[in-house]
Amino acid sequence: MTSMQRWGLALLVPYVLLFLVFVLYPVLYGFWLARSPAAYAKLFEDPVFFRTVVNTLVFVVVAVNVKFVIALYLSGFFVNTRPWIRWLSVLFILPWAVPSIPTIFSVRFMLNPEWGMVNSIIFRLTGADGPNWLTDPTLALSMSMLVHVWKSLPFWTLILIAGRLAIPKEQYEAASVDGATGWQQFRYVTWPSMRTLYLTSTILSMIWTLGDFNSVYLLTGGGPADLTHVLATLGIRYIRLDQLEQAMATIVVSMPLVLPLVWFMVRRLSRDGTQ
Amino acid sequence: MASVHFRDVRKSFGATEILHGVSLDIADGEFVVLVGPSGCGKSTLLRMLAGLEEVTRGEIAIDDRVVNEVDSKDRDIAMVFQSYALYPHMTVRENMGFSLRLRKAERAIVDERVGRAAQILNLQAYLERYPRELSGGQRQRVAMGRAIVRDPKVFLFDEPLSNLDAKLRVAMRAEIKALHQRLKTTTVYVTHDQVEAMTMADRIAVMNEGRIEQLGEPLALYDRPANLFVAEFIGSPAMNLLDARLRRSDGAAWVELAGARWALAAGAPGADGQQVKVGVRPEHLRLGAEGLAGEVVVVEPTGAGTELVVQCDGASLTVVVHGRSGARPGDRVLLAPGPDHVHLFDASSGARL
Amino acid sequence: MSWKKAGTEARLLLVGIPVALWSAFPIYHIFLFAISSKDSAFSGALWPAQPTLRNFGAVFKQEHFFLYHFWQQMWNSLWIAATVGFLTLLIATCAAFAISRLRVRGGRLVMNAALFTYFIPAAFLAVPMYKAMSVYGLLNSSWSLVLAMVTLASPYAIWVLKQASDKLPWELDEAARIDGATPMQLFRLVYLPLMLPSLVAIGTYALLLAWNEYLYAFLLLSKETNVTLAVALGHFLSADDSPWELLMATGLLYGLPPAAIYYVFRRYMVGGLTAGAVKA
Ligand SMILES: Nc1ncnc2c1ncn2[C@@H]1O[C@H](COP(=O)(O)OP(=O)(O)OP(=O)(O)O)[C@@H](O)[C@H]1O
Ligand SMILES: [Mg+2]
Numbered sequence: 009m010t011s012m013q014r015w016g017l018a019l020l021v022p023y024v025l026l027f028l029v030f031v032l033y034p035v036l037y038g039f040w041l042a043r044s045p046a047a048y049a050k051l052f053e054d055p056v057f058f059r060t061v062v063n064t065l066v067f068v069v070v071a072v073n074v075k076f077v078i079a080l081y082l083s084g085f086f087v088n089t090r091p092w093i094r095w096l097s098v099l100f101i102l103p104w105a106v107p108s109i110p111t112i113f114s115v116r117f118m119l120n121p122e123w124g125m126v127n128s129i130i131f132r133l134t135g136a137d138g139p140n141w142l143t144d145p146t147l148a149l150s151m152s153m154l155v156h157v158w159k160s161l162p163f164w165t166l167i168l169i170a171g172r173l174a175i176p177k178e179q180y181e182a183a184s185v186d187g188a189t190g191w192q193q194f195r196y197v198t199w200p201s202m203r204t205l206y207l208t209s210t211i212l213s214m215i216w217t218l219g220d221f222n223s224v225y226l227l228t229g230g231g232p233a234d235l236t237h238v239l240a241t242l243g244i245r246y247i248r249l250d251q252l253e254q255a256m257a258t259i260v261v262s263m264p265l266v267l268p269l270v271w272f273m274v275r276r277l278s279r280d281g282t283q
Numbered sequence: 284m285a286s287v288h289f290r291d292v293r294k295s296f297g298a299t300e301i302l303h304g305v306s307l308d309i310a311d312g313e314f315v316v317l318v319g320p321s322g323c324g325k326s327t328l329l330r331m332l333a334g335l336e337e338v339t340r341g342e343i344a345i346d347d348r349v350v351n352e353v354d355s356k357d358r359d360i361a362m363v364f365q366s367y368a369l370y371p372h373m374t375v376r377e378n379m380g381f382s383l384r385l386r387k388a389e390r391a392i393v394d395e396r397v398g399r400a401a402q403i404l405n406l407q408a409y410l411e412r413y414p415r416e417l418s419g420g421q422r423q424r425v426a427m428g429r430a431i432v433r434d435p436k437v438f439l440f441d442e443p444l445s446n447l448d449a450k451l452r453v454a455m456r457a458e459i460k461a462l463h464q465r466l467k468t469t470t471v472y473v474t475h476d477q478v479e480a481m482t483m484a485d486r487i488a489v490m491n492e493g494r495i496e497q498l499g500e501p502l503a504l505y506d507r508p509a510n511l512f513v514a515e516f517i518g519s520p521a522m523n524l525l526d527a528r529l530r531r532s533d534g535a536a537w538v539e540l541a542g543a544r545w546a547l548a549a550g551a552p553g554a555d556g557q558q559v560k561v562g563v564r565p566e567h568l569r570l571g572a573e574g575l576a577g578e579v580v581v582v583e584p585t586g587a588g589t590e591l592v593v594q595c596d597g598a599s600l601t602v603v604v605h606g607r608s609g610a611r612p613g614d615r616v617l618l619a620p621g622p623d624h625v626h627l628f629d630a631s632s633g634a635r636l
Numbered sequence: 637m638s639w640k641k642a643g644t645e646a647r648l649l650l651v652g653i654p655v656a657l658w659s660a661f662p663i664y665h666i667f668l669f670a671i672s673s674k675d676s677a678f679s680g681a682l683w684p685a686q687p688t689l690r691n692f693g694a695v696f697k698q699e700h701f702f703l704y705h706f707w708q709q710m711w712n713s714l715w716i717a718a719t720v721g722f723l724t725l726l727i728a729t730c731a732a733f734a735i736s737r738l739r740v741r742g743g744r745l746v747m748n749a750a751l752f753t754y755f756i757p758a759a760f761l762a763v764p765m766y767k768a769m770s771v772y773g774l775l776n777s778s779w780s781l782v783l784a785m786v787t788l789a790s791p792y793a794i795w796v797l798k799q800a801s802d803k804l805p806w807e808l809d810e811a812a813r814i815d816g817a818t819p820m821q822l823f824r825l826v827y828l829p830l831m832l833p834s835l836v837a838i839g840t841y842a843l844l845l846a847w848n849e850y851l852y853a854f855l856l857l858s859k860e861t862n863v864t865l866a867v868a869l870g871h872f873l874s875a876d877d878s879p880w881e882l883l884m885a886t887g888l889l890y891g892l893p894p895a896a897i898y899y900v901f902r903r904y905m906v907g908g909l910t911a912g913a914v915k916a
Contacts, residue, residue, distance in 0.1 A: 219757020
């Protein structure tokens, strides 16, 4: 073995240890804990579980798509070069830059039915009482999605802006010479170049959305009556109830949803790495 | 000061062997140029000598010491890369002194050696600059300075001039040559440019597809190429090559081609009736009263001479004439070489007769 | 300015103004609470009748039950984040160097394992990690959070650093080897200085990840004196009559430093992410 290889192995040791001790062993041990069929039977009997799966699917599908349609639109807005738009973009990144806790609490207070900012504005404008934002399960879950979109929109918009800026100007010039309207330019120039980026980003965002614990837990706490849980918070709920086996079973059950997406991303990135 | 020896060196990447047994002995103080077309394995051979690639089979020795298993840093060699590979975060002074610093040399010694190298290369004014603040030629010189400071046993160069413009290349060529004459350090120099090889080398090794085709002094290669490959590769413009039949009778020898005949020197080798390839360098073809008939298609004055392209019965020949030429496109001419300047190669093996 | 131009400008403003309100309002709302007295906080006004800095004073002097350990918790957040930043940098730099520059055998496998960890959502990994930490007897020790966060931050760090170091010219390493550098000297004298910008970005990334983390912190730590500020903020929710204006003042103090750092480094952050995470 050359000294390069020896040193290389030595330098890999810290990470490999970290991986074995804090990823591989916990995961294997966790799967082992969740081996008994009884745990799954119990899980499937828990009415919260079924509701959670539905919530999760709705959350991922709706939040991700809403977010990306808006991000795609806003990326077109932010590529306009104006001084005030540059300043606005600084403001626009704020939700992404500020930690979740204070901002989500802030939204939570805003939505308080009695003294929250939102309902007091509604009252001032219409004279009617606003809805109970967080005690109606559908509204509460929608608000969680809204918080999620609010928090992650800036990041994805930035990614799509980068994608748009990578399209050569000549293509647009050629299109306008050919008489393309704004929509046609988007349809025939922008979209074909952005499609792959859009797809990859959507997949990655789906993974991250599946794992979004904060937007739900910090806003609704899974309530009212455990009706707004998603898979990411359900596992933690079981931990809090000291039902570790159930918690692990929840994770195992989530894997068919998560793993294909993860596999897609790992393949995509490790292929890039070898080019 | 050292000699270098390659003994039946082979190299494979995975299953493909790309060097098929190279043997080469380089004497102490010699300047050897490895030249050959792209992909023939020159860089690989050099990098094996540098210790950057493992030797698959065979032996490489510096002086009497086999270095196959020796780390680069213990081989006492210095290398100049095509991309210069200067450390971007170090000044010229730090770049040149880096190897000594790694060897824990004393400050004063480092300063003195860097100073001397800078003086040799005219770099004194740039010592505190970073590589990005230098021109291509200056970077090239710093890369050489880094090698000189080491005072190594062997200098290795891998196409060091190919990133420079034509004029600078000629100047640096002379500088490297002068440097070698001054330092007398054994040098192995890789290039694919045969002009560089001809002008700089003590000896040239012409490589092709993982083999050395011929090893010799520049003019020996030019005058007596060992085979068709070397004949075509060395010399610019390239040698003209034609199919012909060798004839001899009554002590005279000639070749027959397209209805014409060219006389050969008395001692010419080969058997009567043998199929051969005839090679004539462009500067050895004359326009005369007899010989191979053809039509001038291109006339290119180069100032010092004139290059003509003559179309003869399917083959196109290049002719270099000293000074100006009265020939015009469309002229019909007859071409013949001086009998001492005809090269004969076996038609099937390509080896010199 | 022609009518057409004015029309374009108006249409842009029609998008820009809602975007500005949408982005800033929840954060303005924090600020509003933080400078309101207890009574005016709940009035629903857009600006307090008497803006005050008293809330911040109360936080600094730890004048409320929820704030008795504010400085201790601030310090916990700080040293944990800094340690995570440092350890991640150390581990990831070594790994990236070994994989990318020393081309160690098995490097690709390790890279893929790391990527895999990166993409598994942290909230799912939290359950087995929590169990493992209790097996290791690390629960309630700050080190459990440090190690967990290093585990979460390293994969992306390795990936980005590997991408960046793949771009360094290979000849530099060869030149250094010929100049006599051992692999460690190459690492210290050539690699680290050239990687400095990426190292700064990645260190910041790991530091902020740890500072912002709520889920792992609240799972792994529980003692009032060793929780981080994020968890302490969460505790405010445990009572119905919590002092929201103090929570928001604390939240502002907690949220502003990372936001400021994001702004300073946002070019690196976005650049690194676009290069790494979502290549088209
Ligand atoms: N690391 C490697 N793995 C696989 N094949 C390689 C590797 N390095 C070189 N080769 C192959 O070996 C052959 C010789 O390469 P080498 O770099 O020595 O050529 P060269 O003569 O220096 O050419 P050039 O003039 O273009 O630099 C080429 O066909 C090349 O593709
Ligand atoms: Mg080469």
